[in-house]
Amino acid sequence: MGDIVPEHAPEGCPGTGSEHAGKSDSCAGCPSQTACASGEAAKEDPDLEIIRNRLSSSRVxxxxxxxxxxxxxxxSTFASFLSLALSAQEDMPETGLLDVDICGPSIPHMLSVQGExxxxxxxGWQPVAVNDNLSVMSVAFLLPGRDNAVAWRGVRKTSLIKQFLKDTDWGELDYLIFDTPPGTSDEHISLLQMLKGCNxxxxxxxxxxxxVSLLDVRKEINFCRMANTPIxxxxxxxxxYVCPSCENCVNIFPPSTGGAQAMCTEMGVRFLGRVPLDPKLSAIVDKGKNPFEEARDSAAVKALNAIVHNLQTVLQNEN
Structure with a gap:
């Protein structure tokens, strides 16, 4: 990312590294104004070095x-399936999944490890094992009960995300997946700032x-470009939708403007593939079983495996 923007910064914040930090008209009333003007806000958080060491390319x-x-x-469903699909590859890659959706932590339920x-x-913190080569970390594991609400302000959420990054001992991983909240909120900005230098x-x-969904995805793409995050x-x-009787696939959300593939062409980003709604997959997951072992011939599993292949090809070509 570019210059760091303080938490709760006003619109038009010049960033902590700017010569106008704490001095521009938009800085008036900002709680970080004094720190920015003195240069204190521009100093790197020492925890970022710990995070870089935890997530260095030699470890993750x-x-x-x-x-x-x-x-x-x-x-979140896709993130959990992606993690399962990666961990189910023939070479059994070590895979981790970090649930950064602090207010809606659904990953443990999807992977049948709720209550752990x-x-x-x-x-450091030891993530919860899903199987021999897949582990997960989530705020859900820290709550007294599954129905407890997480009603936290931004600062507390940011603090927990930092603790996850700094203190979780993943060991050596081939893949670490971050499931983030929807949109472009505090969590995304904080996460990207903390991951700066982690490659x-x-x-x-x-x-x-x-x-209606593609409109918001265009904003997400522009957010990534603004934050210098590769897509x-x-x-x-x-x-x-895959019919459970005849297994034909029919559109239930008509792609009136050509769907994601047309949008990708328009915006110059890769299209990795499509995943249908497959009742067979849902039934297996509800039973706490791994669909990549129990339903290898289902349309959704085949689609997810094709996406994993495309993803791995991109990573190999760019590394």
């Missing part, structure tokens, strides 16, 4: 953000075929 080979322009597109607890060791591979952006590609989720 590939780091991928999963983003969406809006809620309801199946972003995070354990502390001398090397993240980029973002996979999830959408559905309708234009690996776009995935069109809920791309048709």
């Amino acid at each position: 080979k590939n780091k991928i953000l999963v983003l969406s322009g809006k809620g309801g597109v199946g972003k 607890e995070v354990r502390q060791s001398n090397s 993240i591979d980029g973002a996979v952006i999830v959408t559905t075929p309708q234009e 690996i590609g776009v995935v069109e989720n809920m791309s048709g």
Whole structure:
């Protein structure tokens, strides 16, 4: 990213590294004005060096953000399936999934590890194991119960994200997936600032075929470009419905403007593939089973494996 923008900065903030930091008209009334004007705000947080060491390329080979322009597109579902698909590859890559959706932590339920607890060791927090080569970290593991609401302001959420990055001992990973909240909020800005210098591979952006979803994805793409975050590609989720009887796939969200693939051509980003709604997959997940072991022939699993292949090809070509 460019100059760091302080938490709760006003519109038009020049950034902490600017010669106008704390001195421009837009700085008036900002709680960080004095620190910016004195240069204190521009000093790097010492925790960032710890994060860089935790997530160095020698420890975590590939780091991928999963983003969406809006809620309801199946972003967390895709992130959990992507993690399962990666971990199910023949070479059994070590895979981690960090749930950064602080107010809506649904990943543990999707991976059937709800109710587990995070354990502390001398090397840091130990993520919860899903299987032999997939582990997950989420705020859900830190809550008293699954129905407890997380009603936190931005500063507290940012603090927890930093603690996840700084204190989680993933060991050595081939892939670390970050499931983020929808939109372009405090969590995204803070996460990207904390990951600066960690050589993240980029973002996979999830959408559905309708234009109302694609409108917000265009904003997400522009946010990534503004933040100097590489875009690996776009995935069109809920791309048709697979009939459980005849297995034909029909559109339930008509792509009135050509869907995600047309938008990718328009905006100059990669299209990674489509994932249909598949009741067979949902039934297996609800039973707590791994669809990549139990439903290898389902349309959704085949689509997800094709997306993983495209993703790995991009990573290999760019590394």
